[in-house]
Amino acid sequence: MKRTRWQAHTKQRQEQGLTKDDSAKERILLAAEELFAESGFDATPTSRIAERAGVPKGLVHYYFRRKPDLLSALVVRLPEAQIEPSEVVVPGDIAGSLRKLVAELDRRLDASRMLSHLLWREADTHRDVRDALHQRFDSLVRQVRSVIVAATGGRLERADVDSASGLLARAVSYRHSVARHSDDDPPGELERELDFIAAALTRP
Template sequence: MVARMARHETSEKILTAADALLAEAGYDGASVGRVAERAGVNKALVFYHFESKSKLVEAVLARYYDAHQAALKAAYANTDGDVRTRIHRVVDAYFSFMSEHRTYPRLVLGLIAANEEARVMVQDNLLALFEWTTEMLADITPNGGPLDARHFYSTFSGMVTGYFTYAPVIADAWGDDPLCPDALAVRLEHVHWMVDAVLDRLLGAEPS
């Protein structure tokens, strides 16, 4: 009577449940028991497929890491157009990745807010994106000071991820759902407007 399924199938169900629960309730709130319950699976089975809770969380993160970086690099690898066009393309890729994986930014938020152990899991991916973005902007931003690439990375990634993570909190004040397609499109417009504002001031009246 017990439904049998391939190893991969069961693991995937557990990963999906853990992903959703981590985004909803953070690291501590996503207990192994609740993850198993949502996956429709025995609690001990979670430890059989992933040996510990931290390993499970790392597995959830790993599903996003490669995809996240690949999406950005693919967008920047397209060399059509000038610098402005390419930056807009990367912003589009960043934003659409987040809207296609809405649990991801909240998952990261939950890990950063939790204990030191959970925090270091996020570091590797964050640092990789950080260094890569710095390299991308190296041509148009000075080294050091308030216009260093690291500040622009912090500012613009925060504009995107911050919107998704804070959305459930401000949803009440906002009349319509801030995560509905229309609202997301408007937010994306805002980010693009900000990019242009920055580039206008950075590049001056330089002919493009």
């Protein structure tokens, strides 16, 4: 990860209100996020986190007894993924409703692309992170299902809705798991998939 990119990322976080005057715990979390992304979790000692955060090493262990506790805390920092169906549903338009849902999920991801990618990368070796991301995936499936049901008035077969919800949730989760910067997603990403799902659900 190039340092210049992380400088831009840090500036973005500062523009969101995370300045040098924030609490020591906040500085520790921001430093951990940056360093884990730069060097990986296992290769980052807590001493480097303390140095980057500008705090004594003992303070890192005061807030986070074990280094994996930092990862668990970073999961909590992911943007809230729950979206009310009323915010995105276009009655009678499945594709339009799902398109608005995906756009809103992507908008929230934009505030934490590096963090999202970091956590998905570390999920392979850290069960707490993996479990937390699985819970977010299950929540995403329920969101997609609720949007489809609301857009169609609940007139579709439950099995079809469940299949469509799982497929779209997996597609969105995959994109978010590999997200690094805005250039990763070409224009119109998922457009064909959304149209295909809508057509499959509404076919005679």
